[in-house]
Amino acid sequence: xGGITQSPKYLFRKEGQNxxxxxxxxxxxxxxxxxxxxxxxxxxxxxYSQIVNDFQKGDIAEGYSxxxxxxxxxxxxxxSAQKNPTAFYLCASSMGGxxxxxxxxxxxxxxxxx
Amino acid sequence: AQKVTQAQTxxxxxxxxxxxxDCVYETRDTTYYLFWYxxxxxxxxxxxxxxxxxxxxxxxxxxxxWNFQKSTSSFNFTITASQVVDSAVYxxxxxxxxxxDDKIIFGKGTRLHILP
Numbered sequence: 333x334g335g336i337t338q339s340p341k342y343l344f345r346k347e348g349q350n351x352x353x354x355x356x357x358x359x360x361x362x363x364x365x366x367x368x369x370x371x372x373x374x375x376x377x378x379x380y381s382q383i384v385n386d387f388q389k390g391d392i393a394e395g396y397s398x399x400x401x402x403x404x405x406x407x408x409x410x411x412s413a414q415k416n417p418t419a420f421y422l423c424a425s426s427m428g429g430x431x432x433x434x435x436x437x438x439x440x441x442x443x444x445x446x
Numbered sequence: 447a448q449k450v451t452q453a454q455t456x457x458x459x460x461x462x463x464x465x466x467x468d469c470v471y472e473t474r475d476t477t478y479y480l481f482w483y484x485x486x487x488x489x490x491x492x493x494x495x496x497x498x499x500x501x502x503x504x505x506x507x508x509x510x511x512w513n514f515q516k517s518t519s520s521f522n523f524t525i526t527a528s529q530v531v532d533s534a535v536y537x538x539x540x541x542x543x544x545x546x547d548d549k550i551i552f553g554k555g556t557r558l559h560i561l562p
Contacts, residue, residue, distance in 0.1 A: 363548045365549075373554060374537065374552045374553060374554040374555050375491075375537070375552045377549065380547075380548070380549065382547065382548060388547070390549075420489060422489075422490075422491065424491075426548055428548055429548075430543075430546040430547065430548060431548070432478070432479040432541035432542070432543050432548060432550075433496075433548065434481060434493045434496045435493070435550055436493060437483075437490055437491040437492075437493075438490065439488065439489060439490045440489040440490060442489075
């Protein structure tokens with residue numbers, strides 16, 4: 333079954349700790365994305381990667397970091413520098429290749445930092 | 447600059463009624479793509495449709511239909527004979543071909559409540 337997996341579904345952390353959110357896809361997609369969604373808000377792009385070993389900042393990259401060492405994986409680290417990390421995080425992937433293809437989403441990770 | 451506006455923040459209708467979700471977009475590109483996604487309470491966004499700027503034909507898929515009008519920069523989504531399972535947040539989105547970065551800009555979404 334092809335798709336995108338994100339783990340865990342719920343994550344709790346203490347303030348000041350870094351935390352890494354996992355995102356894996358087996359759709360053979362080149363492009364991957366991380367979004368943040370706050371209650372009642374739309375999706376805001378954090379980082380995206382169009383190919384392995386390359387990624388670009390989105391609209392709200394401050395306090396976050398990513399890596400893209402494998403085509404299938406695009407982990408997101410929420411660092412202690414992120415002022416308001418509590419949010420719903422969604423990972424997505426698409427065919428890439430500048431084709432403006434539709435993105436497919438994982439189930440999301442709800443992060444709570446106290 | 448590209449922008450997607452979904453003016454309806456929240457809509458409630460009674461089951462079996464028809465409902466239209468509005469989407470207005472702004473772009474300087476002549477080649478662009480429009481999307482609709484559904485986000486049920488589980489949280490995962492589900493892709494519904496992708497339309498390119500050169501195809502203004504209306505699309506129908508079961509109870510869902512989409513009306514694309516370049517003259518008014520709108521891409522509206524209608525659900526006919528709504529059902530409780532249609533309750534969700536619906537996002538309209540835009541991607542510009544000239545940017546070559548595969549990014550999609552999302553509207554803020556419309557929360558749809560279908561009342562039994």
